[in-house]
Amino acid sequence: MFYLFGDSFTEGIGLIKEDDNSLNIYSLTTFDYTDFIWPNFLSKYTGEGVVNLGEGGASNHYIRESILKSVNSFSKGDTIIIGMTKSTRLSFPYYNKVKEDYRYIHVGPHSIDWVERRNKIGVKKWVDIDYSHMNVILNYYTETISRCEDYIYNRDIELLDGLVSLLNSVGCRCIVWEDFLWGETEGIADWTFGRLENYHWSPNGHKFFSTVLIYALENNISHIDLNAFKQMLPYLDPEFKRTDYIDFKTTV
Amino acid sequence: MIYTYGDSFTYGTGVRDNTTLNGKLFKSYIGQSKWSDLTWVMELKRLTGSKILNKGLGGVSNEFIIYKLLKDLSQFTKGDIVIVGGTKSLRLMTPAGEGDYSNSVLLPITHDVGEWKWESASKDTYAFDGWEVSKEQIKALISYYYEVFPKYEKLYETVYDEQYSGISEYLDKTGITCIYWDNSAWIEFEQIVEWTNRRNIDGHWSPNGHLYFARILKFCLDHNVRRLNKNRLIELKECVPMDFPYIKYTTLI
Numbered sequence: 001m002f003y004l005f006g007d008s009f010t011e012g013i014g015l016i017k018e019d020d021n022s023l024n025i026y027s028l029t030t031f032d033y034t035d036f037i038w039p040n041f042l043s044k045y046t047g048e049g050v051v052n053l054g055e056g057g058a059s060n061h062y063i064r065e066s067i068l069k070s071v072n073s074f075s076k077g078d079t080i081i082i083g084m085t086k087s088t089r090l091s092f093p094y095y096n097k098v099k100e101d102y103r104y105i106h107v108g109p110h111s112i113d114w115v116e117r118r119n120k121i122g123v124k125k126w127v128d129i130d131y132s133h134m135n136v137i138l139n140y141y142t143e144t145i146s147r148c149e150d151y152i153y154n155r156d157i158e159l160l161d162g163l164v165s166l167l168n169s170v171g172c173r174c175i176v177w178e179d180f181l182w183g184e185t186e187g188i189a190d191w192t193f194g195r196l197e198n199y200h201w202s203p204n205g206h207k208f209f210s211t212v213l214i215y216a217l218e219n220n221i222s223h224i225d226l227n228a229f230k231q232m233l234p235y236l237d238p239e240f241k242r243t244d245y246i247d248f249k250t251t252v
Numbered sequence: 253m254i255y256t257y258g259d260s261f262t263y264g265t266g267v268r269d270n271t272t273l274n275g276k277l278f279k280s281y282i283g284q285s286k287w288s289d290l291t292w293v294m295e296l297k298r299l300t301g302s303k304i305l306n307k308g309l310g311g312v313s314n315e316f317i318i319y320k321l322l323k324d325l326s327q328f329t330k331g332d333i334v335i336v337g338g339t340k341s342l343r344l345m346t347p348a349g350e351g352d353y354s355n356s357v358l359l360p361i362t363h364d365v366g367e368w369k370w371e372s373a374s375k376d377t378y379a380f381d382g383w384e385v386s387k388e389q390i391k392a393l394i395s396y397y398y399e400v401f402p403k404y405e406k407l408y409e410t411v412y413d414e415q416y417s418g419i420s421e422y423l424d425k426t427g428i429t430c431i432y433w434d435n436s437a438w439i440e441f442e443q444i445v446e447w448t449n450r451r452n453i454d455g456h457w458s459p460n461g462h463l464y465f466a467r468i469l470k471f472c473l474d475h476n477v478r479r480l481n482k483n484r485l486i487e488l489k490e491c492v493p494m495d496f497p498y499i500k501y502t503t504l505i
Contacts (some may be wrong), residue, residue, distance in 0.1 A: 013369075021461045065411070068418035072425075102407050107383045140396035143389045148347035158323050163324035169426050249342075 002050045003038055003074060004116075005063050008084025009209075010054025012037035014188045014200030025188060028195055031179050032170035032250045036203035041210035046217075048079075051061055058091035060156040064168060067163055076171030081213065082160065084178045085151040094129050105129065106200045162224070175216050178226040185231065185238055191248050203246040211236055212244075254304040255328065256293050257321050258337025262308025264291035264446050266395075266456035290499070295466035302333070311479070313343035313361075314412040321419060330427035335469065338416055338434040341408035344401060346393055360427050361397050420478060433480035440485045441465050448501050459499045467492050473486035 006008050012025050015033045025033060043050040051073075053066050061083065067239060074080065089108040096103040115126060115134055126134050145152070164174040182199070191202030201209065215232050216224055224232075237243055267293050283377055286316050297304040320361065321336060344361040367386060377384050416432045425432040438455065447458030472480065473491045480488075 002465070054473060065415055068422075069420040071418050085437050093404060093411055095407060102410060103498070121304045135401050136392075140390045140400075143392035144346050151347050155319070162322035162325040166426070206371060239476075 001075070001078045002039070002046075002048055003078060003080045004050060004052045004054055004083070005060040005066050005080070006054040007063070007085040007089075008054070008056035008200060010052065010081075010083045011056050012039070012052075012054070013056045013205070014198050015203065015206070017134060023194060023196075024199060025192065025198075025248075027247070029190060029250045031218075035201055036206055036209040036246065038201075038206040038213065041207055042213055044159075045214055054083065055106075057089070057108065058085060058104075059091040059106055059108075060085055060087060060152075060160075062091040062104055062106065064149065064159060064163065065091075067167075071167075071243070074167065074170070074172050077173075078219070079173045079175065080167055082164075082174065082176045084156065084160070084176060086179055087147075087156050088144050088149050090141050091130075096182065102173055107137060109126075109146065112138055112142070116228065173222075175213065175222055175224065177212070177225070179217075180226055181209065181212070181229065193248075202248070204240055205209065208236070208240070208245065218245060253329075253334040254296065254300065254302045255324065256306045256335045256337075257302065257317050258308045258335075259312050259339040259343075260308070260310035260456060261339075261435075262293065262306065262335075262337045263398065264293060264308070264462070265307075265310050266454050267291050267462060280403070284379070290462055292457070292462040292466040292469065292497050296469055298334075298354060299470045300333075304493060308337070311343070312339065312346045314339055314341060314408075314416075316345045318419070319345075319413055328423070328426075328428050332428045333473065334423055334428060334430045336416060336420070336430065336432045337437075338432065340435055340465070341412055342402060344393075344397060358439055361393060380458050384445055417479070429473065431469065431477075431478055431480065433469075433485075434482075436482035437465065437480060437485055440482070440489065445474065451501075457499075460494075460496075463496050463499075464492075464494050474482050 008014075012034075017026060017034055018024060039050045039052045039054075046213070053070065054064065055066070058066075063085065067080070086108060087238065089106055091104040091106050093102045093104055095101075115131065115138060118126070119131055124131055129137075147204070160176055170176065181192065181250050182201075185205040186202045187205060187209040188196055188198040188200055188202050191204065192198075204237050212229070213230065215221070215235060216228075221228055221232070258268075268289075293304055293306045293308070296302075309316075309320075317336065317339065321334070334448070346361060371379050376384050378390055379385075413434070420430040420432045438457075441459045441461035441464055443459050443461060444452050444454040444456055447455075447460065467482070468485070468488050471477070471488060477484065477488070
């Protein structure tokens with residue numbers, strides 16, 4: 001079994017259907033691309049089941065917490081794939097009245113504009129958090145977290161190493177991949193010829209990334225950093241010359 | 253090997269030696285070096301005969317304790333014992349720094365952050381107890397700490413409780429015994445304030461508090477108790493005797 005942790009690039013944002021489809025490809029097409037995400041490609045190739053616990057906007061803190069909350073579901077032989085995100089994201093808990101449990105809002109560089117825009121159109125809350133609080137959170141974010149990226153990145157790596165060694169000790173295999181990979185393959189903006197300004201992966205990007213993971217699995221690579229990626233690049237197909245390119249179709 | 257993680261209650265503040273926390277001096281009330289190992293960590297070492305490595309640090313947050321624990325996971329081996337003391341969820345460790353931020357540090361923020369005496373280090377920065385932080389950062393983190401953070405105290409308790417429980421259960425799976433105790437224990441054992449008859453207003457444990465807590469932990473190890481919260485502690489105090497001579501404050505000064 002594969003357990004996948006990460007942010008929107010693991011969840012499949014841009015290709016999966018959401019409550020508000022205005023920012024994903026379903027504002028442009030009726031063709032269903034929800035299955036064209038790397039977790040599905042990986043599952044098809046390996047024949048193994050996949051539990052996708054990726055969450056859009058998630059911080060590395062949240063990703064670590066999700067792993068800790070799930071550790072008791074893992075069994076010997078499982079593979080845990082951890083997609084690191086930008087180290088400058090901050091996750092902030094709030095009580096979700098509908099779910100009767102706590103959930104997180106994820107704060108990142110995108111949040112400041114987003115809150116301002118929502119504020120202008122009269123929305124006074126971000127989920128259950130008042131904007132007066134949100135502004136304090138954003139200010140704290142801007143003045144502290146966002147300025148210490150290198151420091152937090154190094155800490156994130158140390159913490160993940162600790163978690164990975166624990167998972168390895170009970171017979172789980174782990175692959176950690178870093179967020180520089182976001183820009184290494186085709187995004188939705190290119191795929192749709194600029195019609196949608198969305199930099200999440202296109203179906204081709206997802207397919208390419210699944211080949212990166214398969215290469216890592218077959219060659220016992222446990223951490224895909226920039227060096228590891230450069231070494232595997234000659235064996236991969238980032239320009240889709242050897243694989244069937246998936247065209248963007250606006251209708252079925 | 254026993255590894256202990258936590259804040260000042262694990263470190264042994266008030267008993268172990270003089271400690272500086274956020275610029276404030278916490279004196280050791282023992283005054284005699286031969287008594288300075290009357291902490292629960294040292295007592296547990298005597299009770300179990302195990303080697304012990306104390307990783308407790310005063311003033312730290314739950315996030316920091318989890319950080320230390322996760323960093324050390326690869327050191328533990330089957331048969332080790334890990335004892336983790338949770339702290340108040342209203343402690344915050346925030347990255348801070350100046351310039352290119354390459355030398356960022358973790359700044360521990362506790363309830364008295366507003367009372368800290370920051371001194372002007374340069375035109376745009378303030379310094380305090382080794383930390384140098386911009387004025388904007390201080391303003392932002394103080395508003396965050398006082399205006400927003402406390403409103404989510406209960407949530408953070410749940411968040412950290414789940415993280416500690418996850419680590420603890422998983423360590424158990426790998427043959428490493430893990431006991432997690434939360435900060436409800438702080439008021440369940442004799443504190444320096446009552447031990448010194450209010451001469452020293454310090455909520456950390458007295459030597460008697462430490463010695464008794466060590467016995468509770470020994471009982472937990474012997475009886476497979478892995479989680480200590482308020483209710484469990486009250487139950488255990490009824491069955492674990494205080495089988496050591498009470499140490500009077502006056503006998504030590």
